[in-house]
Amino acid sequence: MNGYLVSEVVDPANPSRMTLQQGKQLSGFGEYRDDGGVVGGCWVYSGSFTEAGNMMARRDNSDPDGAGMYLNWTFAWPANRRIIYNRASCDLDGKPWDASRKLLEWDGAKWTGYDVPDISPTAKPRDVGPFILNAEGVGRLFARQLLRDGPFPSHYEPFESPVANLVAPKVRGNPVARVFEDDWKQLADIGSADFPYAATTYRLTEHFHYWTKNNHVNSVLQPESFVEISVELAEEKGIAKGDWVRVWSKRGGLFAKAVVTKRIKPMLCDGRIVHVVGVPIHWGFVGAARKGFPANVLTPFVGDANMETPEFKAFMVNIEASTGPVA
Amino acid sequence: MTPISRRGFLAGSAAAAAATSLEAFGFSEAEAAVAAAVKPFHLTNTTETRNTCTYCSVACGIIVYAKGDRRKGEKADIVHIEGDADHPTNRGTLCPKGAALRDIVKSETRLTQPMVRRPGSDRFEPISWDSALDKIARALKDDRDANFIEKNEAGITVNRWLTTGFLAASATTNETAYATYKVVRSTGILAFDNQARV
Structure with a gap:
């Protein structure tokens, strides 16, 4: 993965001098070539295992000036750099924005400091910008390409919502989000x-996704599925702490114990009180924890506009006191 | 010589210091009683292996303690896992998930062998690695032979295989991830995603 040389490299200025020797590990991705002289799996890992040994096994946690870079602790890709675009920590002339938290500095001839510069070491401050992968060298406020939702992300109500979008009442959800036709039919109407x-x-x-329900200690700490509701909603629905409840959406339902807290508070939406039901996700039908319903029997199949992240954080349900599931 | 671990050294020197001062006062019997009552530190003679927590992307440093010398024919076993005090990310601390890592190693529901759920069955059953890999290879080959697209409508070579997808693991080493990518892409599979997104 580090890459090695299948042929030697000679100094173009002095052909009798060999700069890189055949069979040696590359010291970094700067030595990659496109003439067949290098074998390498992935450029970003180049420098992780060099002629000096396994850079990832280094365990020197010294940290000059408390900069938090730890350059001699293992290896960070690319090039052992700890913060990408770190040239942006300096002003246009190459002075750190905050001298007490210096990462890099232009010393008049080159970039020096505590991190590996993410810019050519001798690129003069006003010649090359910090965002080296953008042609203009600076960050972009306007996203003209690559993102579906742009130039600025706008606020839309979730696809299931207690209220219509006040800014654009006819627009439901994000118009460029991905929703399959059949999944539209499984969405509750706005304000249903x-x-x-x-x-x-x-x-x-105490839990990590659906992994730690297989872990004894974590299953002792948080043994069983629950939903969290406000004191106000519990009172309104006649639900006491620890009671079984049934929660259901247009897609499916689950049974769980009720945890009544002051942490969850009713919201005021467009002049109306909207109660919130919190659904922790960690339970299933195998493991050391008690069996519980997975939260995703409730959630909608919506992918967000840019990253296709599911809209599992905002949807609409109903809740009632229950006697629990039939075993 | 077996290297003495940091903790083994500390435990040993504390017991020695206690014994020496007692002897100076003439308490040789007391000394023997103390020595007999001191329980050996449970991480003495363990092998320390540095690793990274299996869970989230914070990547806290951990030390895995194993007992049993395989060179002597003993069975090595993980007896303890704790935060790595030298690690810049976590300085020895761990969250409730990382602190309970030993129990994910020892989990009773941990998969220890390949399992198969046959068509129409309602349960998983054990299968040997050889049979499992043969079964997977057969299914992949049949589907690829039937559905591989060598050229598109314009006659351009595309070498695509669109009827099979592959879900890779998130908790793997760089080398495993690299090998997985090479194998899957070399077959022409396009629908290739990572469990980290699920």
Whole structure:
């Protein structure tokens, strides 16, 4: 993965001098060539295993000036650089924006400092900008390409929402988000009386996705599925702490114990009280924890406009007191 | 010579210091009683292996302690996992998930062999690696032979295989990820994603 030389490299200025020897590991991706003289799997890992040994096994945690770079601790791609675009930590003339937190500095001839410069070491400050992968060398406020949602991201209500979008009432959800035709039919209407409560999914400190339900200690710490509701909603629905409840959306439903907290508060949306149901996600049908319903029986199949991230953080449900699932 | 671990050295020197001062006062019997009562530190004679926490992308440093010398024919076993005090990311600390890592190694529901759920069956059953790989290879080859697209409508060579997808793991080494990519892409599979997105 580091890359090695299959043929030697001679100094173009002095052909009798060999700069790189055949069979040697590359010291970095700068030595990659397109003439067949280098074998390498992935340029970004070049420099991770050099002639000096395994750079990833280095364990020197010294940190000059408390900059937090730890350049001799393992290896970071690319080129052991710890912060990409780090030239942006300096002003146009190459002085650090904050001298007490210096990463790099232009010393008049080259870039010096505590991190590996993400710019040619001798590129003069006003000649080359910090964002070296943009032709203009600076960051972009306007996204003209690559993103579907741009130039600026706009706010849209979720596809399932207690209220219409006040700015553009006819637009439902993000118009450039991905929703398959059949999935549209599984969305509750805006402001639907059948699904009056906003729901959100989240994780607990004691669990990692669906992995740690197989872990004894984590399953002792958080043993069973629950939903979290406000004191106000619990009162309105006659639900006491620890009671079984049924929660359902237009797509599916689950049974869980109710945890009643002051942490979850009713929201005021367009002059109307909207209660929130919180649904932690960590349970399933195998493992050391008790069996529980997966949260995604409730959630909608919507991919966000740019990254296709599912809209699992905002959807509409109903809730009622229950006697629990039939075993 | 077996290298003495940092903790083994500390535990040893504390016991020695206690014994020496007691002896100076003439408590030789007491000394023996103390020595007999001191429980050997449970990480003495363990092998320390540095690693990275299996869970999130913070990538905290951990130390895995194993007991049992395989060179002597003993069975090596992980007895303890804790945060790496030298690691700049976490300075020895771990969250409730990382702190319980030993139990994910020891989990009763951990997969220890390939399993198959046959068509129409409602349960997984064990299968040997050879049979599992043969089965997978057969299914892949049949589908690829039937559906591989060598050239597109314009006659340009595309070498695509669109009828099979591959989901790769997120918790793997760089080398595994690299090898996975090479294998999957070399078959022409385009639908190739990572479990980190799921």
